Amino acid sequence: MCVCDHQLSLSVKIPYIRVVGKALGMNLQIKEVQAKSILTPQALGSLSRGYDYSLNPYGGCAFRCSYCYVPKFPNAHHSPQEWGTWINVKVNAPALLQKDRLKVFGSRIFFSSATDPYQYIELKYRLSRKCLLELLRYQPAKVTMHTRSHLILQDLELLKAFGNRLQVGVSLTTNRDDIRSEFEPSAPSIGRRLNLIRTLSKEGIRVYASVAPLLPCDPDELAELLARHVDKMWIDRMRWAEVNTRPHLIEKYKVFFEERNYRQAIERLASRVHLINEDEIDSSMLLGTTS
Numbered sequence: 001m002c003v004c005d006h007q008l009s010l011s012v013k014i015p016y017i018r019v020v021g022k023a024l025g026m027n028l029q030i031k032e033v034q035a036k037s038i039l040t041p042q043a044l045g046s047l048s049r050g051y052d053y054s055l056n057p058y059g060g061c062a063f064r065c066s067y068c069y070v071p072k073f074p075n076a077h078h079s080p081q082e083w084g085t086w087i088n089v090k091v092n093a094p095a096l097l098q099k100d101r102l103k104v105f106g107s108r109i110f111f112s113s114a115t116d117p118y119q120y121i122e123l124k125y126r127l128s129r130k131c132l133l134e135l136l137r138y139q140p141a142k143v144t145m146h147t148r149s150h151l152i153l154q155d156l157e158l159l160k161a162f163g164n165r166l167q168v169g170v171s172l173t174t175n176r177d178d179i180r181s182e183f184e185p186s187a188p189s190i191g192r193r194l195n196l197i198r199t200l201s202k203e204g205i206r207v208y209a210s211v212a213p214l215l216p217c218d219p220d221e222l223a224e225l226l227a228r229h230v231d232k233m234w235i236d237r238m239r240w241a242e243v244n245t246r247p248h249l250i251e252k253y254k255v256f257f258e259e260r261n262y263r264q265a266i267e268r269l270a271s272r273v274h275l276i277n278e279d280e281i282d283s284s285m286l287l288g289t290t291s
């Protein structure tokens with residue numbers, strides 16, 4: 001994530017976000033920051049096979065997925081327990097894209113790798129929308145949006161303007177909303193995400209499903225839901241030992257996560273929707289929990 005050099009606490013200046021945070025039972029710390037850069041080169045990183053840059057308009061993520069790998073990044077400054085309680089708003093992100101327009105031209109951009117670009121704070125700042133507008137102006141070769149959020153539909157016309165250069169990966173990890181609320185407590189419901197996939201597909205936007213990681217579910221039902229609207233899917237395993245911040249969930253669902261059962265669930269899911277293999281896939285997704 002980009003590092004800010006100027007921080008201004010805004011907890012008393014953006015009541016809308018405070019209301020959202022309160023509604024979600026969260027005590028969010030919101031800061032406006034001036035990022036030093038917004039395009040993070042991927043020459044040596046895990047995205048390097050498919051992308052030149054990642055773009056993260058926000059630091060932190062209020063969706064609070066228990067398995068999120070971002071707090072484990074070497075440059076993360078917060079413990080996993082704190083993840084989901086703070087957001088840094090990189091208010092100068094669009095201006096930085098203008099400044100870096102020569103880098104944008106012809107490049108492949110993953111948007112976003114360490115935050116969800118359409119988490120609820122986007123309603124206040126519209127930073128992802130502003131960044132998309134700048135990208136459109138400066139003509140990247142490829143843009144992959146990755147999100148769990150239906151709020152991206154607010155920018156549907158903008159997404160369409162990119163044509164085939166843009167695809168959207170929608171993260172959907174289970175067919176059960178009770179499981180979603182345990183592992184991804186503040187992220188949009190399964191119904192909203194399915195509707196998002198449906199709408200994007202209907203509107204001609206290239207969309208794939210990211211089942212990463214596969215959470216406790218009925219794999220047949222999840223496959224049935226996905227097969228109606230996507231023809232490509234990426235599945236990854238739960239990497240609980242490294243990243244999971246709620247160990248009691250692993251214990252609670254240990255039968256599902258038991259190696260043999262887990263492998264069978266993945267195979268049942270994979271039998272219904274075309275799996276993106278390693279040649280087709282953007283290497284970003286090898287991380288399993290992008291966005």
Ligand code: SF4
Nearest residue numbers: 061064065068115291
């Ligand atoms: S996995 Fe993605 S959506 Fe979930 S908390 Fe991490 S960055 Fe946010």
